[in-house]
Structures are given as structure tokens and as C-alpha cells.
Amino acid sequence: MEYFEVANKLARVISVLPNKIKIEVNDIERFKLESERFSVGTYLRVSDSEDCALICIIENFSIQKTERGINEYILEAMPIGFLDSDGTFTRGGNNIAIPPTDVEPAKMSEIQAIYEAVETEKRFCFSSLSQDSNIKVPVNGNKFFNKHIAVVGSTGSGKSHTVAKILQSAISAREEDNDFQGLNNSHIVLFDIHSEYLTAFPQANYIDINNLVLPYWLMNSEELQELFIDTEANDHNQRNVFKEAVVLNKIKHNPTVNPKHITYDAPYKFSVNEVLIYIQNKNNNRKNKSNKIVWKGIDDTEELVINQDNINLMFEHILEPASSASSNGPNYGDFLNFISRMENKLNDERLAFLLRNKAEAIGFREAITQFLGYDVKNGSETNNHNMTIIDLSGVPFEVLSITVSLISRLLFEYGYYFKKSFSNDTDKTPLLLVYEEAHKYVPKVQSARYNSCRVSIERIAKEGRKYGVSAMIVSQRPSEISETIFSQCNNFIAMRLTNPDDQNYVKRLLPDNLGPLTDSLATLKEGEAILIGDSIIMPSLVTIDKCEQTPSSNDINYLQEWKKPWSQVDFEALESSWIN
Numbered sequence: 001m002e003y004f005e006v007a008n009k010l011a012r013v014i015s016v017l018p019n020k021i022k023i024e025v026n027d028i029e030r031f032k033l034e035s036e037r038f039s040v041g042t043y044l045r046v047s048d049s050e051d052c053a054l055i056c057i058i059e060n061f062s063i064q065k066t067e068r069g070i071n072e073y074i075l076e077a078m079p080i081g082f083l084d085s086d087g088t089f090t091r092g093g094n095n096i097a098i099p100p101t102d103v104e105p106a107k108m109s110e111i112q113a114i115y116e117a118v119e120t121e122k123r124f125c126f127s128s129l130s131q132d133s134n135i136k137v138p139v140n141g142n143k144f145f146n147k148h149i150a151v152v153g154s155t156g157s158g159k160s161h162t163v164a165k166i167l168q169s170a171i172s173a174r175e176e177d178n179d180f181q182g183l184n185n186s187h188i189v190l191f192d193i194h195s196e197y198l199t200a201f202p203q204a205n206y207i208d209i210n211n212l213v214l215p216y217w218l219m220n221s222e223e224l225q226e227l228f229i230d231t232e233a234n235d236h237n238q239r240n241v242f243k244e245a246v247v248l249n250k251i252k253h254n255p256t257v258n259p260k261h262i263t264y265d266a267p268y269k270f271s272v273n274e275v276l277i278y279i280q281n282k283n284n285n286r287k288n289k290s291n292k293i294v295w296k297g298i299d300d301t302e303e304l305v306i307n308q309d310n311i312n313l314m315f316e317h318i319l320e321p322a323s324s325a326s327s328n329g330p331n332y333g334d335f336l337n338f339i340s341r342m343e344n345k346l347n348d349e350r351l352a353f354l355l356r357n358k359a360e361a362i363g364f365r366e367a368i369t370q371f372l373g374y375d376v377k378n379g380s381e382t383n384n385h386n387m388t389i390i391d392l393s394g395v396p397f398e399v400l401s402i403t404v405s406l407i408s409r410l411l412f413e414y415g416y417y418f419k420k421s422f423s424n425d426t427d428k429t430p431l432l433l434v435y436e437e438a439h440k441y442v443p444k445v446q447s448a449r450y451n452s453c454r455v456s457i458e459r460i461a462k463e464g465r466k467y468g469v470s471a472m473i474v475s476q477r478p479s480e481i482s483e484t485i486f487s488q489c490n491n492f493i494a495m496r497l498t499n500p501d502d503q504n505y506v507k508r509l510l511p512d513n514l515g516p517l518t519d520s521l522a523t524l525k526e527g528e529a530i531l532i533g534d535s536i537i538m539p540s541l542v543t544i545d546k547c548e549q550t551p552s553s554n555d556i557n558y559l560q561e562w563k564k565p566w567s568q569v570d571f572e573a574l575e576s577s578w579i580n
């Protein structure tokens with residue numbers, strides 16, 4: 001047996017393939033002594049005659065009996081990169097000089113050295129190695145935040161805690177040697193579907209349905225149509241009359257602006273109630289014998305014919321056809337359903353944040369800055385915030401997607417105009433937009449209903465990086481999210497995933513071929529994650545640090561709760577919070 005020739009070695013490499021190293025171990029007990037926890041996932045160090053160290057991860061382990069009845073241990077390991085004699089680590093694993101001379105478990109100090117290859121000022125840390133909690137796993141914070149992040153995992157896998165930990169670490173980060181008081185310059189906007197993040201960020205700028213003001217007049221044409229027009233019906237007449245009314249009404253309300261600059265998409269104020277009156281009039285128009293649309297005059301004066309000069313009357317009065325009118329005008333009676341749909345929306349108390357007085361009165365700057373954590377209204381510096389939580393739990397489901405779309409688009413445009421308006425040496429204010437439960441408003445299904453939201457978030461995914469706007473996509477159902485959005489993510493935090501479709505989807509998208517690391521997706525513990533992407537030195541199985549102030553999403557201790565004596569519920573209080 002060759003063992004005797006290498007008797008002083010506990011193990012030897014028996015084959016080297018581009019992505020697999022096979023190792024035979026003769027005395028497993030002595031071999032593993034070096035390493036406190038020896039298991040699949042343990043790091044090995046394979047060296048060659050030039051003393052170059054190849055770091056590999058154990059993928060599987062098997063025992064074979066030799067002819068002489070001796071146990072032979074076979075380890076298969078995946079190479080991940082090289083450690084130079086000066087301690088620098090490079091990814092990739094193809095050029096170990098053959099034959100390798102030695103193999104042993106990597107020392108913890110070596111593994112820590114690998115992770116610490118990230119330059120100090122760029123280090124951002126929120127987890128440690130699952131193998132050994134003493135080894136911190138920093139990522140390159142610039143790359144991490146710059147190139148979109150995906151956090152995926154089944155319910156209860158620990159996504160919300162992970163998001164909270166990352167954001168808390170970002171908010172508390174300070175320049176080296178600069179332990180200043182007050183806020184740092186981080187800017188985060190989080191879309192909170194289940195109203196669970198306020199407990200993790202009690203200082204945040206908290207916006208919910210009661211104080212959210214999202215003016216409809218900031219919507220672009222797509223969002224307006226999604227809100228008011230039955231998009232499935234695809235009715236051109238409706239679209240045309242609506243567009244005409246919106247543009248004319250914007251001209252009416254912005255007399256100092258050159259009408260050429262006023263388009264359907266431009267964020268100029270208009271009155272949606274006046275637009276409704278215009279459409280009601282259009283629905284009611286009648287012609288006289290000479291084919292002219294004629295109305296009764298205001299105050300019953302002479303007959304009225306609408307032209308460019310008095311078009312505003314169409315917005316100000318519900319007109320009646322003149323008595324000389326003898327036949328129906330164009331589109332007479334066409335808009336009954338449309339009008340009733342618009343009326344329903346305008347009367348819907350739940351949509352007050354979009355359509356009522358406050359939304360009409362708010363100014364452009366105030367509307368935008370409420371999401372950015374700047375207190376522009378009162379100009380008070382003490383009222384600035386790193387974090388804005390937009391609690392969507394009270395937003396009616398049918399406008400959820402539009403709400404997210406509009407806010408995302410405004411924030412993207414903020415980034416765009418920031419870059420356009422200020423010179424390169426102005427202090428920057430890069431933004432991170434966090435989408436919790438993203439599958440709810442940007443699903444893969446091609447439905448007109450989610451169109452504008454998909455367009456807004458896809459735009460951030462595709463172009464946001466250039467303008468300092470990045471996205472963090474959080475979801476339990478990655479396979480149901482728009483692929484364009486997901487595939488632009490360069491950093492993945494993959495937590496336990498039990499659904500095979502989701503597992504396969506994630507495996508397919510992950511940038512590295514990680515074999516067993518991704519196979520373990522189904523068996524990860526709460527708070528455990530596979531961290532992959534260009535911000536991390538090498539793909540790693542980590543445990544996310546626990547956050548001190550947690551989101552209110554903890555598991556309920558069912559059995560303990562059930563074992564207590566019967567507890568009464570204050571149904572009156574419940575009813576009033578339910579109904580009001």
C-alpha cells in the first residue's frame with residue numbers, strides 16, 4: 001500500500017479535477033483533530049510543491065473497505081481559491097501544481113485572513129461563519145449596496161431579522177476614526193407590508209396610511225390609467241378622453257408654464273374632480289342640425305359653443321345640452337361605466353391619501369422629501385431620518401402596486417436629477433430601497449395590473465446603480481418575482497427554502513456553481529444563510545448576527561400560549577381597530 005510510503009501524512013490527494021479534489025484519509029481521528037468541527041462544509045488546505053495553498057470545501061464524505069478490511073475515508077472537496085504565501089486570497093481553483101503535496105484542515109486564522117481581505121474601510125459585517133461563530137464574515141459594503149441585493153427564504157427562515165440587522169448595521173456605521181454623534185449619511189426607504197419594522201427602528205420616519213400623502217398628480221400616464229381606467233377592457237375612447245382631459249386640465253392649472261411642456265406624463269398639478277366633470281360633459285354632448293355641439297349657456301344665457309378660449313368651462317360646470325340640440329354628439333353615453341368607476345374611486349375613503357384634499361394641496365418638494373427622511377416642511381434638522389418605513393399594511397390591495405410604483409419612480413427620478421443637477425464633488429446621498437414581500441407587487445405574471453410597478457422597479461434594477469439608487473428584494477417566493485428584477489441582483493442572501501421550484505430557481509440564478517452549498521438550502525436553520533455574490537470573498541454558509549431591536553415578526557410560542565389559562569379578548573377594542 002502506498003500509505004506506508006506517505007506514512008507521515010494523514011491524508012493524500014488522489015485526484016484533481018477542475019472543480020473537484022478527491023482526498024483519501026487514513027487516520028480520520030488524527031486528521032480532524034486540527035479542526036474543532038469537522039463536517040461537510042469544513043475548509044481544507046491543499047498545498048503543492050511551490051507551497052501555494054488551495055482552499056477547498058468538503059462536499060461529501062464516504063467510507064470504503066479495502067481488500068484487507070481496513071476502513072478508507074474518501075473526502076470530496078470543491079476548490080474555491082488560492083491563498084498566497086503572503087496571505088492574499090484569489091478566487092478560482094484550476095491551477096494547483098500537480099501533484100499536490102499536502103492536505104490538512106485549514107486553520108481558523110487562515111480562514112479569517114481570507115475574509116479579512118476586504119479593505120478595512122469597505123468592510124461591512126452582519127454575519128459570522130456557521131462553522132465557527134468566531135469567524136466574522138465581512139462583505140465589501142460598496143459592492144454589496146451598489147449592485148442590488150436579494151434576500152430569499154421560506155416563511156420563518158429569518159429574512160425580516162436579516163434585513164433589520166443589515167439596515168441597523170448600515171445606519172450605525174461610521175467612518176474609521178470618526179466617531180461623530182448624530183446621523184450618518186445613509187438613506188433607506190423600506191416598504192413594509194406587514195407593519196413589522198417599527199419595533200426594529202423606533203427612530204425611523206414612519207409613514208402609514210394615516211400620514212401618507214401621495215398625490216395623484218405626480219403619477220405618470222401609466223399609473224393614472226392603471227388607477228382610473230379598466231385596463232383589461234382596453235377601451236381607446238376612454239383612454240383618449242382621459243388623456244385629453246388631464247393634459248387640458250394641467251394647462252388650466254399651470255398658466256405660467258409653456259403649454260408645450262405640459263404632457264400627459266409631466267408632474268404638473270391638476271384636479272381629478274375637474275377631469276371627471278369634463279368626462280361627464282363629454283358623455284353628455286349633443287349636436288344641433290349643423291353638426292355643432294351646443295350647450296345651454298351658463299346662467300341660462302345664450303347658447304354656448306365650447307372652443308379653445310372657453311374650454312375651461314368644461315371643467316367647471318356640468319353642462320346641459322342646448323334645447324336646439326337634436327342628435328347625439330360623438331361618444332354620447334360611451335363613458336357611463338368609466339364615470340361610475342371614477343366616482344367610486346373619488347368617493348372611496350380608503351383612497352383619501354391619493355385623491356383627497358391633502359393630496360391636492362401638498363407641494364412637489366414636500367411630497368418627495370417625505371420619503372427621503374428630510375424634514376423640508378419645518379426645516380428642522382433634528383427631524384431628519386436615515387430610515388423611512390412606508391407601512392403599506394393599510395393601503396387597499398387594489399392600489400398597493402400603484403403606491404409602490406409611484407414612490408419607487410419618484411425616488412429613482414430623485415437619483416437621476418440629483419446626478420444631473422449637482423457637480424461630481426457634491427456629497428452624494430445614495431439610496432437603498434427595500435422591498436419586503438416583493439412577489440406581492442412585482443409578480444412574474446404579465447398582468448396589466450402590476451405593469452407600472454414592474455416598470456418602475458425594473459428600471460431601478462437595470463439603471464439605478466448609475467444614479468445611486470439600489471434595491472433590496474426580499475421574498476419567500478423568488479420563483480414568482482419578475483426575472484428581470486431578480487437577475488440584476490448581484491448579491492444573494494439565500495436562507496432556508498423548502499419549495500423545490502424556488503430552490504431550483506435560486507440555484508439557476510446564483511452566479512457560482514456551488515453544488516452542495518446550494519443543495520443545503522432546504523436544511524438551513526433559522527438565521528442561517530448562504531451568502532453569495534461579488535461583495536463577498538467567497539460563497540459562504542453564515543449565521544446572521546441577531547439584532548438587538550427585532551422586527552415584530554417573531555414566531556409565536558404556540559404551545560406555551562395554549563398551556564396558559566383561558567384568556568379573554570377585548571372584542572370591543574378589536575372591533576374598533578378593525579372597523580375604523
Ligand SMILES: Nc1ncnc2c1ncn2[C@@H]1O[C@H](COP(=O)(O)OP(=O)(O)OP(=O)(O)O)[C@@H](O)[C@H]1O
Pocket residue numbers: 153154155156157158159160161162476526527528543544545546553554555
Ligand atoms: N439570526 C437568527 N438567529 C436565530 N434566530 C433567528 C435569526 N433570525 C431570525 N430568527 C428567528 O426566526 C424566526 C422567523 O424570523 P423572520 O420573521 O425574520 O422570518 P421571515 O423569513 O421574515 O418570515 P416571513 O417570510 O414569514 O416574513 C423568528 O422567531 C426569529 O426570532
Ligand SMILES: [Mg+2]
Pocket residue numbers: 159160161553
Ligand atoms: Mg418577514
